[in-house]
Amino acid sequence: LSSAPELRNVQLGLNVKYDARERLQVHNVDYSSIAAVHLRPGDIIREVDDKPVASKTMLKYYVSESISKNRRICFLIECPAGEAYRECYDMAPDVTEIALKQIERFKKTVNQMPAVSAYSSAHSKKSVEIAADFDPTKLRPCKNAK
Numbered sequence: 001l002s003s004a005p006e007l008r009n010v011q012l013g014l015n016v017k018y019d020a021r022e023r024l025q026v027h028n029v030d031y032s033s034i035a036a037v038h039l040r041p042g043d044i045i046r047e048v049d050d051k052p053v054a055s056k057t058m059l060k061y062y063v064s065e066s067i068s069k070n071r072r073i074c075f076l077i078e079c080p081a082g083e084a085y086r087e088c089y090d091m092a093p094d095v096t097e098i099a100l101k102q103i104e105r106f107k108k109t110v111n112q113m114p115a116v117s118a119y120s121s122a123h124s125k126k127s128v129e130i131a132a133d134f135d136p137t138k139l140r141p142c143k144n145a146k
Helices: 056-070 093-112
Strands: 014-018 024-029 044-048 072-078 084-090
Touching: 014 056, 044 056, 056 072, 056 093
Parallel strands: none
Antiparallel strands: 014 024, 024 044, 044 072, 072 084
16 A cells, blocks of 8 residues: 555555545556556545545555455445445455565564664765666756756
């Protein structure tokens, strides 16, 4: 599950964001994922397994709980056209097993990671090669570039 940039779940390939009315909206789905089969950008996620969802944290928790307990996820989705529908699908055993392993790995990783600043305190210079498909000698300078 993911938010436009901030929340990501590899198993489902689902990225969500808050819409103007603070509802959970499908931002996009990975084209080769489970979510791409049933969800489209703009869909509003109302419930997971008959439990109302109001935040990304709740969504993530209910999806993890549903996979580990029921081996299926049941969403109540509001389509942009306003028509609500419910889809429930049992997951294949191998998919469920992989999802459970990923959930356990995620829980271990979150608990082991120390709080670290996103800003580097090291003053050493680092260079990073950037591959490009253009000739840098043919670039023109920008007027307002600094």
